[in-house]
Amino acid sequence: MRIGELSRRTGVSVPTIKFYVREGLLPAGELTSPNQALYGETHMQRLRLIRALLDVGGLSVAAIRDVIVAVDDPEKSVHKVLGVAANRMVPRYEREPDDGIEEARKKVADLVAARGWHAYPDNPAAEALAAALAALEDVGHGSFAEVLDAYADAAERVAGADLEYVARHVAREELVESVVVGTALGDAIFAAMRRLAQVDASNRIFGGAT
């Protein structure tokens, strides 16, 4: 199909489609003349994926591109591709270096060791966790750390389910989608479920009380 039809069928405007091609998110169409390119089902599918990641997953264009490039590289092992995906999908918090972040990093290193998690030393997720823990201390809620073990138990349960899902869909052409779907949409799904379960727990503990 031509770009106009691709735009109509996906609801993505022609300038936006061209932007995605320039940015490396979407493969170029097959040129049939110097001014005309044809697009197929793979473009439709990829466009739907990009929109879902932008709108629901909240990923940046640069993050989506990095993940897609890693998946398209046949030299990269599945484990490496998953590493790139996990790293690019960690929200980054800017924080001035101070004593608080140093102490929080030690806590994270202790937690990772206690859990026996295999993690790279410069894992961005470890840094994001340290920033969140330092912010807790800043607002006088360092004691929230009491519940970290419950969070870690739950994170292991969710990550195990994520990887089982990826393992079932590990044909390479499906890998990018399983990874980004599992990671980006999984965050949204988990956050929403946590709110639902909170209301239920709150009803049990505080329901009816004033």
Added chain:
Amino acid sequence: MRIGELSRRTGVSVPTIKFYVREGLLPAGELTSPNQALYGETHMQRLRLIRALLDVGGLSVAAIRDVIVAVDDPEKSVHKVLGVAANRMVPRYEREPDDGIEEARKKVADLVAARGWHAYPDNPAAEALAAALAALEDVGHGSFAEVLDAYADAAERVAGADLEYVARHVAREELVESVVVGTALGDAIFAAMRRLAQVDASNRIFGGAT
């Protein structure tokens, strides 16, 4: 202290402090003359909280205000305040009404019923979950629903820990902080931990393979 000192001690500029007062996030200082107000420890603490919620929690100014107003209302039960907090901290996704969202809403209702979760019918978290599930279907990953039970188990574990934390800090003046810290920073903490646990699970399943 005067507003200039409050600014120096918190690193928040004077115009930003005035903006927070106008928007109802921060109580006004005590007027000592028509042009001069005094600020105290509670202002320092509240400013640190606002910054943490904006920077790490990713909440909007409007969301922070609604939560604070609910906590300051002595008529509202703890359960109601938690409900306001949970509702205002759900990311909202815009989605055109279509068959996909209708089907996803049914799935969410089934899940809530199967889990026995007490939830209000128009709970924004249920709608956010439906939008994420509909997005999964759009990108051809409806089968990700296979792992929803694992997510729900983990969400119950985390929500239980959240509420235990709140129950331990339920002195009313501390409630706003426990709730927003537990909810907003908890999301950041859980997302980071999930990435760490994913790398570990990936190493076990795919490590060394190419």
